[in-house]
Amino acid sequence: MTADDFRKAAHAAIEEIISYNENIAQYRVLPTVKPGYLAPQLPRSAPEIPETWENIQPDIAEKIVPGLTHWQSPNFMAYFPGCSTYPSLLGEMYSAAFSAPAFNWLCSPVCTELETVVLDWVAKGLSLPSSYLSDCPSGGGGVIQGSASEAVVTCMVAARERYLHAKCDAEGLENPSPERDARIAALRPKLVALSSDQAHSSTMKGSNIAGTLHHSIVTSRDNALAVTGDDLTLALEKVRSQGLEPYYITLTIGSTSTCAIDDFESLKSVFDRAENAQIWKHIDAAYAGAALFLPEYAKSLAPFTAMVDSFNTNFHKWLLVNFDASCLFVQNRNHLTRALSISAPYYQNKHSDSGLVTDYRDWQIPLGRRFRALKIWFMMRTYGLSGIREHLAHTIKLGDLFADLVRSRSDLFEIVAEPRFALTCFRVKPSALTVSTTSALTNGDASEVEANSITRQITDRINAEGTIHIIGSSAAGQTFIRVVSANSNAEEKYIRGAFEVIVKITEEALKERRE
């Protein structure tokens, strides 16, 4: 492809992308393709003869778009959003053009330097304590990871190494020494990571990758599905009584199922106990951390980030930047670099050797890294902090509207968790199952089971109908529907439209059940 060919192709592609975005609400949000739909439409091997863009581009409309779930559609209310905006697309374009897997500062100094500046902007925008800024004397700083899951596992590996070496130091074992190696080998199988039953699955996966055990803390509806100080104390006693050594915990601001927030007020005194000092505390705020851009949330939540070792939030969910961009902040970068820095002759250069530059390869699991700071930088400049706040406040207001609509049909539905951060979780009310064909309603447990079952059926029927896309989840024995209004294209008419679809399908399902 020559430069002229590229100019023509790029203009055509951009026109098609703009048209896709402008017409996004008209697409059926979930595709109707069947598994395996694509392969029969494509040649079985790559073409021997070069093809022109004129030949390639039509496949987007004919073969690719039919297989898309339209995450940017205002009718996409499932999971958490994966917002994509024009400034972030421009960032991706330049990033691809400059294509530098910039693992060391020298690989492309601006990739590192822009990331450091942008992450300081982000830390300040979120009102994080100054200990997370790149110039803080205590060694804090931020780094962009590909995903929240990567942020979690990166912290877990750093936590494991910090724990093991602190223990060996306390025991006076020389470093390095065969005695220390033997002690570490004996300790490792006893290490246990903790997280609640509401924390994202990435902590369990992370402990598998880090080669440690995992303990799940059971939360309750009485405590709004939050981990409390008492829960943590009991969990620590339990694992220690089994001879295990807790080295890491994930706490959450905005759990995946219901946006629960752990009870940091009561957790503080547990963290303050000397025997818990070596446990790495991480706050996963992959989705809801975005809300800290709003002063009212920053005031109540940002102070908790000072109590922990690390914090992450994704720009690729609520924050208007396309996948992937997860910002991880640590209080002390040395814990990452000590665990993850491996020297090899081919990495040596006078800048890295001087110790005066940041080499982000030592803050992450892969070596190479994408120039992700550009898309965050473009988005933050194009929207400004005021535009980001406007987007967050607007989508939270839409969430409040949706929750009010659910409350207005208290004959049909009940809200199962406090609606927050543009998420409402609700289910069919057991009392809406008035005429039962069984004796279930005389039995509270059975009516709970029925309410769960019909809520699950309604979720499936809503997705099969295809006007909107939502997902269900369950927590503390209740199955529910989640509706998220945090999409960057969300509007009141779509929220109202979604509620009408949900009511219609629920009434139909209840009627059929009675007949």
Ligand code: PLP
């Ligand atoms: N943490 C929370 C609270 C989440 O809700 C999610 C995904 O929804 C994740 C982590 C995983 O995010 P990622 O896809 O960036 O790994």
